[in-house]
């Protein structure tokens with residue numbers, strides 16, 4: 001089992017980064033939506049944001065580590081049977097997913113620090129707030145976060161559907177190599 005990517009396959013590290021990110025994004029989206037329905041007297045009213053922020057900050061570190069790793073271990077070459085427009089589309093979508101991930105996390109930071117207070121990371125340490133904030137920052141950043149997060153999940157679902165189409169219709173190795181199946185399968 002290879003840690004690094006090879007010219008034809010994703011290694012264990014890239015695959016682990018990918019699936020942990022996917023799980024965290026869908027989980028945080030569900031948790032975030034659910035949090036908006038909680039009332040002050042609900043026991044998860046405070047616990048929900050505590051987990052949401054902790055997992056969100058962990059995800060930020062993971063994405064940065066993932067991009068650093070990507071520099072040292074570039075992704076495998078596109079699959080031969082992919083048409084040129086599919087290669088370009090995949091490239092653009094992957095770039096968009098990274099961009100949306102960072103934009104969502106930035107807007108989350110701006111919501112949590114709108115009142116000038118730092119963000120606690122699992123009660124271990126705190127992430128400082130900016131020394132300034134704009135008027136209604138929490139509401140503005142909250143609306144932006146909802147739009148960006150919905151776009152992220154929407155694009156990720158389309159991306160997943162494309163992978164499933166490659167697997168079942170085109171019968172190529174696009175999904176298999178992200179699942180770590182060897183070339184012979």
Ligand code: HEM
Pocket residue numbers: 018021022023025026070075090094095097098152153156159160161163164174175176178
């Ligand atoms: C929020 C969820 C997801 C995000 C943010 C995401 C993001 C990404 C990114 C950024 C890449 C490019 C990897 C790189 O070269 O750096 C990638 C590749 C890939 N993803 Fe996802 N992904 C998500 C969910 C899924 C799901 C649910 C599936 C399948 C059902 C999937 C299947 C794949 C496959 C097969 C590749 C490899 C594509 C190729 O080799 O061209 N992804 N994903």
